[in-house]
Amino acid sequence: MDNQEDDSKAMILLMGLRRCGKSSICKVVFHNMQPLDTLYLESTSNPSVEHFSTLIDLAVMELPGQLNYFEPSYDSERLFKNVGGLVYVIDSQDEYMNAITNLAMIIEYAHKVNPKINIEVLIHKVDGLSEDFKVDAQRDIMQRTGEELLELGLDGVQVSFYLTSIFDHSIYEAFSRIVQKLIPEISYLENMLDNLIQHSKIEKAFLFDINSKIYVSTDSNPVDIQVYEVCAEFVDVTIDLFNLYKAQSAGVTSSGADGKEVAKPQRELKSVSELGNGVMIYLKQMIRGLALVALIRPNGADVDSCLTIADYNVDTFKQGLTELWANAVIKRPEPVQEELE
Numbered sequence: 107m108d109n110q111e112d113d114s115k116a117m118i119l120l121m122g123l124r125r126c127g128k129s130s131i132c133k134v135v136f137h138n139m140q141p142l143d144t145l146y147l148e149s150t151s152n153p154s155v156e157h158f159s160t161l162i163d164l165a166v167m168e169l170p171g172q173l174n175y176f177e178p179s180y181d182s183e184r185l186f187k188n189v190g191g192l193v194y195v196i197d198s199q200d201e202y203m204n205a206i207t208n209l210a211m212i213i214e215y216a217h218k219v220n221p222k223i224n225i226e227v228l229i230h231k232v233d234g235l236s237e238d239f240k241v242d243a244q245r246d247i248m249q250r251t252g253e254e255l256l257e258l259g260l261d262g263v264q265v266s267f268y269l270t271s272i273f274d275h276s277i278y279e280a281f282s283r284i285v286q287k288l289i290p291e292i293s294y295l296e297n298m299l300d301n302l303i304q305h306s307k308i309e310k311a312f313l314f315d316i317n318s319k320i321y322v323s324t325d326s327n328p329v330d331i332q333v334y335e336v337c338a339e340f341v342d343v344t345i346d347l348f349n350l351y352k353a354q355s356a357g358v359t360s361s362g363a364d365g366k367e368v369a370k371p372q373r374e375l376k377s378v379s380e381l382g383n384g385v386m387i388y389l390k391q392m393i394r395g396l397a398l399v400a401l402i403r404p405n406g407a408d409v410d411s412c413l414t415i416a417d418y419n420v421d422t423f424k425q426g427l428t429e430l431w432a433n434a435v436i437k438r439p440e441p442v443q444e445e446l447e
């Protein structure tokens with residue numbers, strides 16, 4: 107059982123009251139659904155799991171808002187024991203007092219069975235709120251949650267809050283931070299990226315999961331959300347261009363020295379472009395569906411030599427990443443969905 111628990115740390119539980127936006131978040135982040143199309147999503151009635159493979163294998167389990175997880179028929183204890191992060195979604199456009207009471211009750215239980223669980227609260231749908239109201243809502247929700255936890259004698263429990271919406275990049279930014287907390291090697295990755303930027307005229311580097319556009323790591327400089335947006339959009343553009351030309355090269359073979367047909371090596375995703383302000387944006391494919399995206403500021407130096415140095419250092423980084431992955435401690439989580447249904 108112990109081993110099983112260790113292997114299952116990369117499980118995220120997504121919870122919240124009905125219609126707070128859980129399915130929409132999953133569809134937009136993990137299935138590239140357009141935010142407006144979530145208007146027609148039906149209410150979820152059974153737990154569902156998204157498997158998401160990036161540097162770590164991750165499972166995101168959505169628990170429907172209409173279910174009572176504390177009914178005896180659910181093995182809630184096993185469920186909560188097996189998760190690394192509990193993400194609770196609060197609809198900020200709705201009356202949220204019930205949600206806060208529900209959240210406090212869940213934290214009490216989750217913390218009891220799994221004191222190491224990361225508690226993450228998404229103050230969601232903030233696109234409908236004015237800037238002032240956003241700040242007020244955040245303060246109010248944080249304060250009320252604190253009061254509820256104090257009443258339960260849980261004031262020492264760490265809770266992280268994020269303002270999110272599926273209509274901008276805030277949901278990706280929040281999930282990036284949540285996923286990073288589950289990667290045991292995160293500090294090595296950050297060090298490796300710090301090393302890379304120090305020696306390559308790079309001012310910011312992200313290690314992106316190409317499919318979801320979550321970044322699994324970045325260097326230790328603060329993240330500017332606009333810089334993140336530019337990099338995430340560059341991933342999209344690069345993939346679109348890559349797919350545009352894929353059909354011609356797919357399945358192409360050539361004759362080897364002994365006359366046998368050999369498959370051509372797969373094309374590697376790589377792209378470089380110049381932004382309006384003279385900064386170069388650089389993308390290169392790494393391992394396991396990841397891509398490194400970096401902003402390079404030549405600062406008067408020769409652009410070609412900056413790119414050559416970046417190429418060399420990024421290759422070294424990729425080798426480091428391959429070694430890090432070979433020794434990674436996290437394995438695929440055990441599917442527990444069937445037991446819940």
Ligand SMILES: Nc1nc2c(ncn2[C@@H]2O[C@H](COP(=O)(O)OP(=O)(O)OP(=O)(O)O)[C@@H](O)[C@H]2O)c(=O)[nH]1
Nearest residue numbers: 125126127128129130144145149150171231271272
């Ligand atoms: N304005 C706005 N609406 C959102 C956002 N996220 C989700 N919604 C809307 O919220 C409604 C409910 O979303 P769902 O994803 O179905 O909610 P749910 O939590 O999965 O609901 P249940 O399955 O009933 O538990 C949909 O109409 C979404 O379009 C957001 O960030 N902003």
